[in-house]
Amino acid sequence: xxxxxxxxxxxxxxxxxxxxGCFPTPVQRCRRLGGRLGVDRLFIKRDDVSGTPYxxxxxxxxxxxxxxxxxxxxxxVLTYGGAGSNHALATAVYARQTGTKCIALLVHQLNxxxxxxxxxxxxxxGTDLRFCRSFSSMRRKTLAENIRRRLVHGSTPYIIPMGxxxxxxxxxxxxxxxxxxxxxxxxxxxxxxxxxxxxxxMGSAVGLALGFEAAGLRTRVAxxxxxxxxxxxxxNAARLFDExxxxxxxxxxxxxxxxxxxGRLTIVDDFFGGMYxxxxxxxAAAVRMMAETEGLRLEGTYTGKALAALVSHAGAGLLEGxxxxxxxxxxxxxxxxxxxGLDYRRLPKAFHRYFETDVQPLDRGADxxxxxx
Ligand SMILES: *Cc1c(COP(=O)(O)O)cnc(C)c1O
Numbered sequence: 138x139x140x141x142x143x144x145x146x147x148x149x150x151x152x153x154x155x156x157x158g159c160f161p162t163p164v165q166r167c168r169r170l171g172g173r174l175g176v177d178r179l180f181i182k183r184d185d186v187s188g189t190p191y192x193x194x195x196x197x198x199x200x201x202x203x204x205x206x207x208x209x210x211x212x213x214v215l216t217y218g219g220a221g222s223n224h225a226l227a228t229a230v231y232a233r234q235t236g237t238k239c240i241a242l243l244v245h246q247l248n249x250x251x252x253x254x255x256x257x258x259x260x261x262x263g264t265d266l267r268f269c270r271s272f273s274s275m276r277r278k279t280l281a282e283n284i285r286r287r288l289v290h291g292s293t294p295y296i297i298p299m300g301x302x303x304x305x306x307x308x309x310x311x312x313x314x315x316x317x318x319x320x321x322x323x324x325x326x327x328x329x330x331x332x333x334x335x336x337x338x339m340g341s342a343v344g345l346a347l348g349f350e351a352a353g354l355r356t357r358v359a360x361x362x363x364x365x366x367x368x369x370x371x372x373n374a375a376r377l378f379d380e381x382x383x384x385x386x387x388x389x390x391x392x393x394x395x396x397x398x399x400g401r402l403t404i405v406d407d408f409f410g411g412m413y414x415x416x417x418x419x420x421a422a423a424v425r426m427m428a429e430t431e432g433l434r435l436e437g438t439y440t441g442k443a444l445a446a447l448v449s450h451a452g453a454g455l456l457e458g459x460x461x462x463x464x465x466x467x468x469x470x471x472x473x474x475x476x477x478g479l480d481y482r483r484l485p486k487a488f489h490r491y492f493e494t495d496v497q498p499l500d501r502g503a504d505x506x507x508x509x510x
Contacts, residue, residue, distance in 0.1 A: 139200065140319055141312035141385075151388045152308065153204035157231050158188040158196040161316045164326045167463070169430040174451040178460040180326045182317065185433070185469035188231075191258075193468035194334075194341045195227035197309030198301035203228075203235050205305065206295035213238040215282060215294035216301075217275055219414060220245060220268075220491060221252030221438075223468060224300050224338075229264040240265040240282060240294060242275045243488075246414040249500045251436050252491045257476035260484055268487030300338025304384040307344035307377060311385065314348015317462075321354065327460045329356045333447045334464040335439035336360035336369050336404060341466060343377045346402040350395045356462070359450075361405045361443040364413050371404060378402070408442045408449070416499035419445035433469060437500055440467045 139160060142149040163183045171179030188196045206214050214232050218225040218241065225241040232239040241264050246252065259266055269275045283293045298306070321328050332349075336342050342360035349356050362369045378397035386392045410417035416437030423444035424435045435441050447463060450456055481492040 139197075139309070139312040140315035141308060143319075144315050145385075145389045145392055147389045147391075148385070152201060153208045153305070154201055155204040155207055155235060157200050157203070157234065158192075160187070160197075160312075161320060162187050164317075164320055164462075166326070167431050170427065173426065173430055174448060176451050176456055176459070176461050178327060180329065180460070180462045181431070181433075182332070182462055182464045184313070185465045185467055188470075190470055190472055190475070191227055191230045191468050192470050193223055193227060194310075194466035195224050195301050196231065197313055198306035198340055199227060199231050199297075199309075201305045201308055202295075202297050202301055202303075203231055203237070206232075206237060206297075207235055209295060211237060211292060211295035212290055213240060213286060213294040214297055215240040215242065215279065216297040217242050217244075217299045219243060219252075220488065221249060221255045221414070223251075223255065223439075225264075226255045226258055227468075228297055228301070229259055229262045233262055237295075238265065240267070242267050242269050242278055244269050244272065244275065247412070248491050248494055248496045249414065249416070249437065250496050251438070252496075253481070254472075254476060256484055256488055256491060257479045257481060258472055260479050260481070261472075261475045266485055266488065268485060298338075300340060302338035302340030302377070304377070304381040307340040307347075307381040308385060310341045310344025311348040311351065311381065312344075313341075314345045314350075314354070315352050316348075317356075318349070318352030318354050326462070328354060329462040330459040331357045331359050331456070332462040332464050333359045333361060333443050334466055335443040336362045337364050337439065339369055339374050339377055342402065343374050343397075344381060345464070346397070347378055347382055347395065350401060351393060357400065358402045359405055359446065360402060361446040362409050363439050363442050364409075366406065366409075369404065371399075374402060374404065405446045408446045410442070414438045416497055417442065417445065418499065419449065421499040423448055433465070434467075435465070436467055440465060
């Protein structure tokens with residue numbers, strides 16, 4: 138059960154929710170990586186194993202979002218992302234578990250091996266994939282699909298926003314913050330001074346900051362921006378924090394009201410590399426370092442950049458004497474068994490390019506030291 142309902146039992150039944158993941162996710166000490174970085178107390182939060190067959194950060198949000206889709210008796214969900222979107226894939230995986238059709242509208246992104254793997258998994262799942270040339274074409278296709286499904290199936294699809302981020306989706310990460318506080322209470326790790334994670338649509342980092350606040354933890358959130366600053370910025374983060382807080386507090390008056398502060402949530406801007414999905418040298422090095430020291434596979438779009446920030450801050454002496462948590466948001470469940478031997482040519486033609494052109498150079502061999510933990 139999500140820690141949000143454990144601590145605020147009256148929310149159970151008032152918020153839409155279906156259990157999909159396995160919580161709490163483990164926390165582990167990273168002695169080898171910590172040794173390499175000179176961070177004695179370095180821990181990892183294993184949201185990479187948050188569910189089977191597919192882990193990562195999106196399940197916590199989808200428990201609420203798909204819960205609402207089921208509550209509204211929707212037969213289809215529609216969502217958005219880049220061609221290799223982990224969010225679109227997680228949505229497809231768990232929509233299927235709830236008996237709901239998934240339609241994914243995807244825009245182009247730079248090629249990487251994870252893009253091809255995710256697309257093949259969609260093929261395996263039977264996701265209705267549509268390639269979109271632009272964000273305005275996403276909007277047009279959404280309207281057209283609303284009309285079509287109402288006519289043909291009698292109801293519009295449940296719309297899940299990009300990255301699963303809304304006050305309802307972010308509530309999943311408020312629960313994650315409370316879950317960590319409980320693990321600290323149980324003595325599984327000392328109270329972290331800071332937690333590093335990527336900042337995309339912001340639901341994870343903002344929800345976590347609110348969860349830490351509500352739990353009375355002192356842990357700062359270092360949110361490493363991996364998308365354009367016009368999307369992820371302090372103003373939008375503060376608004377999402379407020380809206381999520383207001384939404385939960387309206388349902389349970391014992392949940393406090395908090396102010397978003399820069400001391401609680403810091404946006405780290407220097408590791409983005411100028412474009413979503415573009416691997417950076419520091420990010421690729423961080424991916425390799427994690428594979429070599431802890432045997433865990435990261436990737437260059439999100440988690441490599443978040444770890445690169447941690448590595449750089451450690452090198453600059455900013456984490457001296459601190460307890461540091463790396464929150465792993467990337468799925469580590471192996472689904473190669475499901476996609477081995479699948480023919481990409483059965484995907485819509487617009488997606489063939491991710492199999493017929495090379496991946497970006499920094500992605501070649503970046504996680505070749507990979508093993509499983
Ligand atoms: C989606 C995603 C993120 C970003 O989470 P947001 O809540 O959108 O900020 C981080 N890491 C990975 C691996 C993701 O797939």
